[in-house]
Amino acid sequence: MKVLYRQLEVELKLFLRNKQEVFFTALFPLLMMSLFGYLNKEASVGNVSYVAFLLPGVIGMSVMAAAFLNLSTSLVRQRDDGILKRLRGTPLRAWALLGAKVLTASTVILFQVLLLISVGVLFFGVEIAGSVPWFLATLLVGVFAFTAMGLALASLINNADTASAAAHAIYLPMLFICGAFFPLDVMPRLLQHVAKALPLTYFVDALRCAMLEGGGLGNYAKDLSVLLGWLICCFAITVKTFRWE
Amino acid sequence: MSMITVDNLRKHYGDVKAVDGISFEVQEGETFGFLGPNGAGKTTTIEIIEGYKTPDSGNVTALGLDPRKDGYELKERIGIMLQETSLYPDLRVGELLRLFASYYRNPVDPGALLEMIGLQEKKRAFVRELSGGQRQRLAFILTLINDSELLFLDEPTAGLDPQSRRAAWEWISRAREKGKTVFLTTHYIEEAENLCDRVAIINHGKIIALDTPKRLMANLDAKHRIEFVADGPIDAARLKAIPGVDKVLEAGRGEFVLYVRETQPVLRELMALAEREGLPLRDLRVEGATLEDVFIKLTGRRIRE
Numbered sequence: 149m150k151v152l153y154r155q156l157e158v159e160l161k162l163f164l165r166n167k168q169e170v171f172f173t174a175l176f177p178l179l180m181m182s183l184f185g186y187l188n189k190e191a192s193v194g195n196v197s198y199v200a201f202l203l204p205g206v207i208g209m210s211v212m213a214a215a216f217l218n219l220s221t222s223l224v225r226q227r228d229d230g231i232l233k234r235l236r237g238t239p240l241r242a243w244a245l246l247g248a249k250v251l252t253a254s255t256v257i258l259f260q261v262l263l264l265i266s267v268g269v270l271f272f273g274v275e276i277a278g279s280v281p282w283f284l285a286t287l288l289v290g291v292f293a294f295t296a297m298g299l300a301l302a303s304l305i306n307n308a309d310t311a312s313a314a315a316h317a318i319y320l321p322m323l324f325i326c327g328a329f330f331p332l333d334v335m336p337r338l339l340q341h342v343a344k345a346l347p348l349t350y351f352v353d354a355l356r357c358a359m360l361e362g363g364g365l366g367n368y369a370k371d372l373s374v375l376l377g378w379l380i381c382c383f384a385i386t387v388k389t390f391r392w393e
Numbered sequence: 394m395s396m397i398t399v400d401n402l403r404k405h406y407g408d409v410k411a412v413d414g415i416s417f418e419v420q421e422g423e424t425f426g427f428l429g430p431n432g433a434g435k436t437t438t439i440e441i442i443e444g445y446k447t448p449d450s451g452n453v454t455a456l457g458l459d460p461r462k463d464g465y466e467l468k469e470r471i472g473i474m475l476q477e478t479s480l481y482p483d484l485r486v487g488e489l490l491r492l493f494a495s496y497y498r499n500p501v502d503p504g505a506l507l508e509m510i511g512l513q514e515k516k517r518a519f520v521r522e523l524s525g526g527q528r529q530r531l532a533f534i535l536t537l538i539n540d541s542e543l544l545f546l547d548e549p550t551a552g553l554d555p556q557s558r559r560a561a562w563e564w565i566s567r568a569r570e571k572g573k574t575v576f577l578t579t580h581y582i583e584e585a586e587n588l589c590d591r592v593a594i595i596n597h598g599k600i601i602a603l604d605t606p607k608r609l610m611a612n613l614d615a616k617h618r619i620e621f622v623a624d625g626p627i628d629a630a631r632l633k634a635i636p637g638v639d640k641v642l643e644a645g646r647g648e649f650v651l652y653v654r655e656t657q658p659v660l661r662e663l664m665a666l667a668e669r670e671g672l673p674l675r676d677l678r679v680e681g682a683t684l685e686d687v688f689i690k691l692t693g694r695r696i697r698e
Binding site for chain 1: 443445465468469473475477479480481482483484488491492493495496497
């Protein structure tokens with residue numbers, strides 16, 4: 149446990165010392181929400197205000213940035229630098245190293261969620277009328293699914309620069325076509341079909357439901373099963389192909 | 394007691410026999426060196442013993458443990474310095490040491506280690522701010538942080554300037570004095586001669602000689618080397634004809650190396666020859682044979698081309 153704690157402490161420090169990561173993970177989602185929210189103050193989607201619609205999308209964005217983008221790029225960079233190889237020469241267990249990375253992402257996400265919800269409620273008057281347990285459950289499944297995606301990417305790509313480019317090339321389009329910022333049905337038909345295969349679509353949908361409607365298992369079963377499917381596939385790829393050096 | 398046993402070890406990469414039937418033992422408290430050119434199989438061997446790589450065949454134990462089966466227990470008790478020092482660049486030196494200390498059951502005080510290598514004032518510096526030599530020193534003390542019994546140093550002084558290299562030899566010797574067993578690889582002749590109790594000379598994945606540096610050199614017929622640069626043409630055959638010269642090596646640009654049994658008579662003849670031909674000799678040096686000469690005798694080429 150002490151090992152996990154030390155490793156977490158170090159990973160958090162490394163995160164905070166990386167200005168680019170801090171900007172894209174911690175500040176960018178807040179900026180996006182403030183900007184889009186301000187520009188569309190009066191707009192509404194269905195029977196909720198646009199900002200209320202946007203908030204779960206921006207939370208989805210934060211989760212993906214921390215769990216997928218940061219995790220994959222930092223892992224590949226550390227492997228490229230030979231750091232993972234050096235760590236493998238110590239008794240540090242792989243689960244402790246990966247566990248610390250997941251906990252780091254989770255810590256960042258927790259702060260992000262609290263910050264985004266506070267800003268949404270206090271400055272944009274978003275009314276939260278959902279289910280806390282379902283919100284937390286969705287968040288948990290999402291964090292694990294996107295972590296697994298990050299690990300799978302890190303397993304498939306060796307070079308740090310390539311991995312960063314690939315991670316961004318997956319992350320940025322997903323933000324725009326998966327309904328995080330705009331409703332799916334304003335998209336061209338083709339993109340809607342693409343979006344139906346992507347995990348962020350289901351994650352944001354479940355978050356939105358948990359924050360704005362609540363409801364029971366029926367509202368979440370499909371979303372969470374798709375996320376679990378992605379989790380299992382990506383985890384299998386990782387187990388089969390992950391390398392330390 | 395044997396700290397490392399390696400028996401008929403083989404590792405092939407396609408057609409390349411990186412390790413081709415190597416056997417040796419390392420005894421408690423000794424510093425054992427693998428000397429050989431780049432690509433001879435040194436790193437592959439050391440990384441198999443450390444547990445990084447799986448051999449194709451052969452048996453390996455370190456501290457009586459199987460590196461593949463008891464990897465974690467082994468890593469708890471050994472110190473590893475990889476060929477490339479790769480440490481978190483964005484951590485401070487003190488943070489890095491505390492992190493590595495947390496990986497082990499019985500860590501030693503990081504402060505004392507920093508003091509030992511004279512880096513105590515760098516405790517708050519970022520790893521990326523250190524010079525190459527300082528980073529190497531840091532990588533070295535990380536091998537001691539678990540009070541390890543057995544150190545693996547893969548090319549510990551590669552790329553260092555001569556002064557830093559001598560300093561590194563000092564710390565490695567001190568580790569040996571404290572009773573640590575050291576297994577190191579190097580392609581520096583002096584390093585093997587200065588540090589190692591026994592040296593295995595390795596070439597093309599095979600051990601071609603294994604003994605104390607003294608005894609390896611005692612087996613040479615020619616015990617000395619005369620080196621010089623001739624400022625003018627001279628036929629190597631005439632040098633070879635001087636009585637007492639075993640072998641003549643032309644190193645290019647007028648540089649010659651004579652391998653001789655006795656220095657004085659050969660020097661006298663050489664001087665007379667140069668006098669007669671009106672041939673100025675520059676940079677004349679007489680040296681005792683080194684492990685390099687053992688390597689040349691066995692393989693016909695230099696360790697570093």
